[in-house]
Amino acid sequence: MTQKKTVGMYESFTRSGRPSRATHYCAGCGHGIIHKLIAEAMVELGLQDRTIIVNPIGCGVFGYYYWDCGNVGAAHGRAPAIGTAINRMRRDAVVISYQGDGDLGAIGFNNTFQAASRGEHMAVFFVNNAIYGMTGGQMAPTTLEGMKTTTSPFGRDPLTAGYPLHVCEVLNQLKAPVYIERVSVADTKRIMQARRAVHRALEIQRDGKGYAFVEFISPCPTNMGLDSVKAALFCMAEMEKEYPLGCVRDRSATALARAPHAPAPSVEAFFQQSEQHQAPAEEVDASFKEQRLKFTGYGGQGILSLGICVAEAARLEKRFTTWFPSYGPEQRGGSAACSVVISGRPVGSPAVDHPDVLVCMNQPSYERFAHDVRPGGTVIVDATVPLMEKAPEGVRVISMPAIDLSLKLGVPQAANTMMLAALAQLEVTGLKREHLLEALDASFRKKPALIEKNRLLFNEAVAWMEKNL
Ligand SMILES: Cc1ncc(C[n+]2csc(CCOP(=O)(O)OP(=O)(O)O)c2C)c(N)n1
Known part of the structure; x- marks a missing residue:
């Protein structure tokens, strides 16, 4: 009697280390x-x-x-x-x-x-x-x-x-x-x-x-x-x-077959379609010191947009960059945070546990994240936050009245622009100011009336920094 060879299975199974035709199943299974x-x-x-x-x-x-x-x-x-x-x-x-x-x-x-x-x-x-x-x-x-x-x-x-x-x-x-x-x-x-x-x-x-x-x-x-x-x-x-x-x-006789799938767009094609992709591709630059930043505060304070803006500036500067948001369960009023990595090489992980730069727009995030900042790093914290916790040794803490200034200037939603100015003024992102500003403009692409206004706010914050720091 000839036995039919099993098809669709490997010739021999190597599970136990040596080739075998026996599976691991018990007899009768x-x-x-x-x-x-x-x-x-x-x-x-x-x-x-x-x-x-x-x-x-x-x-x-x-x-x-x-x-x-x-x-x-x-x-x-x-x-x-x-x-x-x-x-x-x-x-x-x-x-x-x-x-x-x-x-x-x-x-x-x-x-x-x-x-x-x-x-x-x-x-x-x-x-x-x-x-x-x-x-x-x-x-x-x-x-x-x-x-x-x-x-x-x-x-x-x-x-x-x-x-x-x-x-x-x-x-x-x-x-x-x-x-x-x-x-x-x-x-x-x-x-x-x-x-x-x-x-x-x-x-x-x-x-x-x-x-x-x-x-x-x-x-x-x-x-x-x-x-x-x-x-x-x-x-x-x-x-x-x-x-x-x-x-x-x-229901196989009457079920409709799905249409064949259009091939998924290549990554390049995807970015070509995206109107944002006007920047040239990243360039490897081993001399660039990688910067890992964390932006934190309440939802609604523009924390995530601030992070996007910095990542966009990095992209304009041909750096490798990632933006990684995390949200609380609430839409507004809950905690919001995002991490941005700016690098001269492809980014391994977008998660930032020990930032070089921490931006805090509220007290809970200062208390939660300030002690994670790397020695030599910077915390920029809104002046409304009481500094009850001490930042680690060797970490510079800058208290900046971003919320107050934006209120005084009549645009309470723009505290994040003030923080962007602080980042530019302190030169902690490794990015050029012109790119940070270009990214700021780009973030208002759909609301052009706000571009000029935010430039003005940015300059006011810079002026405050020059005077007070
Ligand atoms: C999250 C998790 N919970 C429990 C287990 C333990 N576990 C491994 S196999 C198994 C039972 C599987 O039984 P069944 O799906 O009936 O498959 P059978 O082994 O009977 O073919 C369990 C509970 C596990 N590996 N992971």
Whole structure:
């Protein structure tokens, strides 16, 4: 008898260090069968080069040692989110999310539900073995009533542990899914039906028709405490009572295929389209001392715009730069901060934990961030902030009446322009004043009447600095 070679899987698996044809699955486990069904369907449909399988946390975690296609790993339950991201970036990809019942039905259920509701283009293969396999047999959402597990030693009691979760039926409440079917891999007849379901789910991906979900009732002899035959019988006799097999929904014949994706614009093309990209590209300049700045205050004080302005000036000066905002939960009145890095080399991280320059427009941010400033650095703080905390040794603190000055000049929203002037006057950004001013003008591109006004305010702040410092 000749045995058909498995297609779509690697020639040998190197998981244990030496090449082998054995997977890590226990005898009688359904995972291996399901792996094989997916691999074969992927090849038979000509999708191998386009397939990316998102591997779960759980017994299926090592799928990437076996499936000969693109593979990525996801955090527990997050495969649908990763699959979504792949979908958005690579419309040509066939995305498969492979997950167990703990992964999909417990920790990641909202991920699953939302991805299904959005109708993400992915085939989800859901292995329901009624238990957390990898971690040693704890109760899963799909554990049957009365079933003993390590965390339900007297049997699952619905009064305290709820009822088994019927994932197919829950997803069937949603509009978007194209195909939902429950199958089993407990015997040959069932495996043939499962094979058809896997094909159908992948055909839907091939045709760009949308979300497809296949649940597999699958034996886990080790954690069910049964031998392989009995575990398969348990699946057929007990699990199928709770989880009836069959197609719950198939709208593949009428579902519309999505339009082919226009190729994503290259980064260059994107910036060419952007009206802001008039500055020449960055230039490497090893002699430029990298400056890391942090701007902090309340939302509504123009903190984020101030940071953008400085980053824009850096861009005009051909420096490498990043602008990295962080917001409090509130829109206005909550804390707002952003970090700006200005460098002569590509920026490794946009996060600024120890700034060279800290601009503080309110008391909480001064108290929170002043002690993080590097020795030799500068804090520019609004004069309304009482300096209760001492800045670290070697840090210069400049108290500047940015808010007062802007109020006096009749433009209370312009305290950030005053702070920009202070940065220019203290020469702490490493940038030329002309570029800071050009960036200031650019920030009012859509409100040209304010350009002149802000230049005036800037000069007033400079005059204050000259007189008082
Ligand atoms: C955030 C997080 N929580 C818990 C775990 C521990 N953990 C790893 S696998 C697993 C259970 C997976 O069970 P299931 O999804 O049913 O897959 P099976 O192993 O049965 O195939 C758990 C709880 C983890 N790795 N990460």
